[in-house]
Amino acid sequence: MNGHAILIDNARVLTLEGPPGPRSGPWHSELGVIDQGWVFARNGTIEAVGKGRAPQMEMHEGESFLAVDASGLVLMPTWTDCHTHACWTGSANRIQEWSELRSGRSYLEILESGGGIMSTVRSVREASMTELSDAFLHRLTAMISLGTGTIEVKTGYGLELESELKMMRSLHRTATEVSSKFFPMRMQGTFLGAHAIDREHPNYVEYCIQKMLPKILEEFPCVPVDAYCEEGAWSPDDTERLLRTAKDQGCPIRVHADQFNDLGMTVRAVALGARSVDHLEASQPETLDVLASSSTIGVMLPICGLHIDDRFADGRGIVDRGGSVAVATNCNPGSAPSPSMPLAVALAVRKNGLTPNEAIVAGTWNAACVLGTQGEDATAMIAPGQPADFQLLDGEQEGCVSWELGSAGPRLVVIGGKVAHQRAVAMQHIENPFDEDADGTTPDEA
Known part of the structure; x- marks a missing residue:
């Protein structure tokens, strides 16, 4: 075959076209809707988007052509899951701990007995890169089936150099294999050596900043760097030292902050120019004032609140203050064991206070801004020249994605x-559509 083309016709198209940069104010809910429209892509790039029914498309000799009648269903960009910890092994231990928590054992007791995050750390340290890659690929498959087209994955279950490198290499190997064998899945690895403090390692903070970070950057230059700032984990001072060092090396910086306590790290992160501050469940009103007046994006992680303690970030407060928010799954074995962006979006409406339209923007365009994938090759916009990454929802109104809980996901990704x-979508495959009698009408001519 000499290429591939796809036409989605008769769809309600959410283009997400709008201004560059994180969306806020009225743009936070603008979806760029075409009530009835079509999208045509060739060799991975959108060539044309139009209103009404699609014109006859020019077909190339030897080209595989796929035509889909959407029958009025919603077509929108794939989700960008901008905060996950989806590369891990050892789920059985965490499931057992979950049962113990339900039976009344405290998380502190589990931690003191060597469980919690350190249980996953031990499993990841013992796992081979192949075992890590296989476990991640299993979760990635589920994420794709639920409409995710771009994903960020953090390290942080190694907490020592070789294991952190193993995690980064596993992510890159999986991304390469998926892209070469199947489709160009976009994945971004993030170094999270500051996920916790390894109490068994002497002077872990210095080890992470002075040894691990330089070695990571030798192999993965300018990789995004994240940290978990909280009581019992990284202090604001140590977190700021790490992030300043990373920024000086050209790395985008992010931070987990205010999950349980507002320690002032969000304000520091804004001053540092962080791309995002994630969690924010405990943020004070004055902290949200600072965040909303900046270009730093607040990332909502509502599955975490659903799973552990029913606390949720004030997304409504950030948006009403003029700020930008994104939403992500936080997929991890401890606090958010879910690959589902539709669930995260539905919870962002119910628990973070976003409108259905705001939540869609938060899970697509603004999430792409967190990862820096909203530039010329925008993965969160349906427009000519952009990557052909889109999903066909199982409904004729975009509100279905936040209304329904536990859905089977989109019909087509x-x-x-x-x-x-x-699943459940009518497609017409034309393996060799070249017809010398065709009139040669192109989208531009129609």
């Missing part, structure tokens, strides 16, 4: 112009 997942 396309990544890089190739079908990554499909």
Whole structure:
């Protein structure tokens, strides 16, 4: 075959077209809706988007052509899951701990007995890179089936150099294999050596900043760097030292802050120019004032609140103050064991106070801004020249994605112009559509 093309016709299209940069104010809920429209992509790039029914498309000799009648269903960009910890092994231990928590044992007791995050750390340290890659690929498959087309994955279950490098290499190997064998899945690895303090390692903070970070950057230059700032974990002072060092090396910086206590790290992160501050469940009103007046994006992680303690960030407060928010799954074995962006979006409406439209922007465009994938090759916009990453929802109104809980996901997921997942959708495959009698009408001529 000499390429591949796909046409989605008769859809309600959410283009997400709008201004560059994180969306706020009225743009936070603007979806760029085409009530009835079509999208045509060739070789992974969107060539044309239009209103009404699609014109006859020019077909190339030897080209595989796929036509889909959407029958009025919603077509929108794939989700960008901008905060996950999806690369881990040892789920069985965490499931057992979850049962113990339900039976009344405290998380502190589990931690003191060597469980919690350190249980996952031990499992990851013992795992081979192949075992890590296989476990991650299993979760990635589920994420794709639920409409995710771009994903960020953090390290942080190694907490020592070789294991952190193993995690980064595993992520990059998986991304390369998926892209070469199936479709160009976009994945971003983030160094989170500051996920916790390894109490068994003497002077862990200095080890992370002075040894681990330089070695990580030798192999993965300018990789994003994140840290978990909280009582019992990284202090604001140590977190700021790490992030300043990373920024000086050209790395984008992010931080987990205010999950349980507002320690002032959000304000420091804004001053440092962090791309995002994630969690924010305990942020004070004056902290939200500072965040909302900056270009730093607040990332909502509502599955975490659902799973552990029913506390949720004040997304409504950030948006009403003029700020920008994103939403992500936080997929991890301890506090958010879910691969589902539709669930995260639905909870962002119910628990973070976003409107359904705001939540869609938060899970697509603003999430892409967190990862820096909203530039010329925007993965969160349906427009000519952009990557052909889109999903066909199982409903004729976009509100269905936040209304429904525990859905089976979209009917069709396309990544890089190739079908990554499909169910219950009528498609017409034309393996060799070249017809010398065709009139040659192109989208531009129609």
